[in-house]
Amino acid sequence: MAFRYPNGKVYQPKQNESPAKKKPKTDISFSNRGKSLEDDLNETNDFYVANGLANIYKKPVPIQIVKVEYPKRSAAVIREAYFRTPSTTDYNGVWNGYYIDFEAKETESKTSFPLKNIHLHQIKHMQAVVVQKGIAFFIVRFSKLDRTFIAPFRMIEKAWLDMEAGGRKSIPLAVFEEFAEELTLGYAPRIDYLQVVKKFIANK
């Protein structure tokens, strides 16, 4: 993941060399090979911030820190910590006075998006965001198909409520094709979801 220089500084892999776990696959087009959705979104958000277009960030992973060492002449080292369940979504920020809040998910499935990828607390959080007049949505990538959609929260919420009422546990690709917007990948920004968000806002 990263290593530590002798001076205590931490090596941070550049985004385009990081995810060794996501090897290019033969059925993925050149445009996306080797990149995770998270990398694409981080690049995009950096582009938005650098160009004053929006101010949207991924939140850090919540950690419960138990033990920290303070070595002489180098940075504090966390020696025992645990991952905590996030109480909110991963991304939020502001564009033109609008509060933006979203979650990004990838699925390996070629036919549907399994709702087990979403947690109840994320649904509840987004419901609260909508009550406060924020803009909530999901970005979902079908990684084997190299297709990425931006789905309004209402679409995901409807499927969630259907599931809770005994309905199906996944959202078919066809539902994304009909009720979500497909995002095309570009160079800069990598994945210009803000254009679709503007449409969502204009159509409200």
Add this chain to the structure above:
Amino acid sequence: MAFRYPNGKVYQPKQNESPAKKKPKTDISFSNRGKSLEDDLNETNDFYVANGLANIYKKPVPIQIVKVEYPKRSAAVIREAYFRTPSTTDYNGVWNGYYIDFEAKETESKTSFPLKNIHLHQIKHMQAVVVQKGIAFFIVRFSKLDRTFIAPFRMIEKAWLDMEAGGRKSIPLAVFEEFAEELTLGYAPRIDYLQVVKKFIANK
């Protein structure tokens, strides 16, 4: 800070028993003794969320994870990680369609707030928030005086720019008394900063 039960679950101290570092001091009134500003704000934000009044959270501390162990039958343990510099402020969220973004700081000084408590990247972040029509401010506690103020970003920014132009490196208490709003501590919510934010918005 916390310890780990044999079953791998992590003990999380309750907010009102946590900050041993902030011992009650004789010159601090009963209302605030033993509580850090962060505890007060977390309680307040929990109250806002629980009552559907706003959706504002503290962001997790950013960590660079280097080594993780996966013991059998218990939670993953982070064995080497480092603190990273946050690129944004600590708190953000949404109220009634407004994007809310703030930083909370405590000072031991009885006479002025040292600007070294603020980092350049936080100023730049808040400037970007204001460009995107978000609401940015600081909550500053003079802990020895048991007084807490909410200061519009513009007040802090002005002092920052003065400092960069060779001016003083701290903001006198009198400036807070004149240009910020003092917050009174209550029970629920603990520190009702949202009421002042509403005034800021109404006066824009």
